[in-house]
Amino acid sequence: MTDLLNDLSKRGLIQQLTDEEGLNKLLQDEKVSLYSGFDPTGDSLHIGHLLPILTLRRFQLAGHQPIALVGGATGLIGDPSGKKAERTLNSEDIVLEWSDKIKGQLSRFLDFEHEENPAAVVNNFDWIGNMSVISFLRDVGKNFGINYMLAKDTVSSRIETGISYTEFSYMILQSLDFLNLYRNNSCKLQIGGSDQWGNITAGLELIRKSEENAKAFGLTMPLVTKADGTKFGKTEGHAIWLDKEKTSPYEFYQFWINTDDRDVVKYLKYFSFLSHEEIEELEKSVEEAPEKREAQKKLAEEVTTLVHGEEALNQAIRISNALFAGDIKKLSAEEIEQGFKGVPSLERDASEEGQSLVDILVESKLSPSKRQAREDISNGAVSINGEKQTEVGYVLSEEDKIENKFTVLRRGKKKYFLVIYK
The missing domain is CATH 1.10.240.10 (Tyrosyl-Transfer RNA Synthetase)
Known part of the structure; x- marks a missing residue:
């Protein structure tokens, strides 16, 4: 086994592999082009996408050539893999905008300037977007038997709850991606999460039927899970x-x-x-x-x-x-914004005169009444920007504004509140 496959195996990154011996020989004999697809179903990738991205990076570091495919076309259709119901379809403009953003994110992880094996980003809208229905059905669809497609988990798991022809055809479109990259980019390996196994093997089948002496492979990684049963990511x-x-x-x-x-x-x-x-x-x-x-x-x-x-x-x-x-004053306004994202807050005009601490504790609901607020202050339970304030008559001043943008109040150990100055 090559050092790369051995490393992936030790890391638990190989769930399924179509031909270990064949892929092992290919990786030893030549620089391999491989790809993984990322559908723009939002304006950003999330950490659920990190495993295939970083696996592409591992291949690049081992001397191979990664291709990140942004699904500008398949993103308009929707992948049924792992879904119990139809996705909401997004407009072409939105999907193209998201595709551009995702391209930018992928460039953080893959080296597009490498002298020997530079990464590439492709968009399947380039070859699917203008394809006619006749071409799709005659040239591609004829290679797929209905029984073959129904046997795939991505389809069979949705038969009872229902699947539209739109999502049913996703497998064919992704297979066309693999065939197109095989022909035009000498791409011989597709990787993805284990939920993509049906789509990947369908692509291999299309390549086998379309090309003589085809040599292509599929590899999946495990879906990331958490020990406590909650969803990863x-x-x-x-x-x-x-x-x-x-x-x-x-x-x-x-x-x-x-x-x-x-x-x-x-x-x-x-x-x-x-x-x-x-x-x-x-x-x-x-x-x-x-x-x-x-x-x-x-x-x-x-x-x-x-x-x-x-x-x-x-x-x-x-x-x-x-x-x-509790050393809040050491933080910049930008860091306050990050660290206290989602903390309850209220806005104040930056030019307004200071408000009494008692009043703002009541308004912020940190204290239920003025009497309780005075008690909290005198007992040392209230802090401003991390420093205890025990003066019952205290009025917030300019000195309490971090970069004239924020004041952080705390009652007890965990109850925080943010005053935002506009």
């Missing part, structure tokens, strides 16, 4: 996006640092480029000193740096440390 019901405007670097860092002990070693294998020896050492620390959370810290550092860069990582760590120590 979500926190408090919200997806963890790769776009920092949708999920801030601080939130992103916090997601990884809060990884369950039962998952952290698996995630280090999947999402980091640490050596097996380094991961084994971190595995020992989980077993022997789990309270130190060394593995979680390393995981959060590695993935945050990969996605957002070292500066964003340092900022996320700075926010985390300041919030833990």
Whole structure:
């Protein structure tokens, strides 16, 4: 087995493989072009996409040529894989706009300037967008038997609940992608999550029927799961996006640092480029000193740096440390915005005179009444920007505004409130 396949296997990144011996020989004999597809079903990729992206990167680092396919056409149709109901169809303009954004995100992980094996981004709208119905049915559709398609999990799992011809045809379109890349880009390998196995093998079947002496392969990675049964890639019901405007670097860092002990070693294998020896050492620390959370810290550092860069990582760590120590004044306004995203808030005109602390505690509902607010202040339960304030008659001043944008109030240990100045 090549070093690459051996590494992928040790990391648990191979779920299914069409021909291990054949692919192993191909990887030894030549520089291989491979691809994975990303449908623009939103304006950003999320961490559920990281596994195929980083696997493409592993292939590139091993000397092979990755192709990231943005599904400008298939994104208009909707992949039934893993779905219990039809997707909402988006307009062509929206999908094309999302396609461009996703292209930009992919460039963070793949090297498009490499001298020997530069990565490429393609959009299947380029070859599907202007295809006629007649061409689709005669040249492509004739290669697929209905019984063959019905036997695929992506289709059979939807028969009872219902599947439209639109989503039923998705498998054929994705197969056409593989054939087109095989012909025009010498692409011989498609990778994807294990839910894509039916689509990938359908593509291999189309290539076999369309090309003489075809040599193509499929490889899937496991779907990422969490030990506690909750969905990977979500926190408090919200997806963890790769776009920092949708999920801030601080939130992103916090997601990884809060990884369950039962998952952290698996995630280090999947999402980091640490050596097996380094991961084994971190595995020992989980077993022997789990309270130190060394593995979680390393995981959060590695993935945050990969996605957002070292500066964003340092900022996320700075926010985390300041919030833990209660040293809010050390944070910039931008860091306050990240660290207190989603915290209850109210807006104030920046030019208004200061408001009494008692009044604002009541208005913010941190304290239920003025009497309780005065009691909270005198008991030392209230802090402004991390510093206790025990003066009952205190009035907020300009000095309490961080960069003239925010004041952070806290009652007790965990109840925070943000005053935002406009």
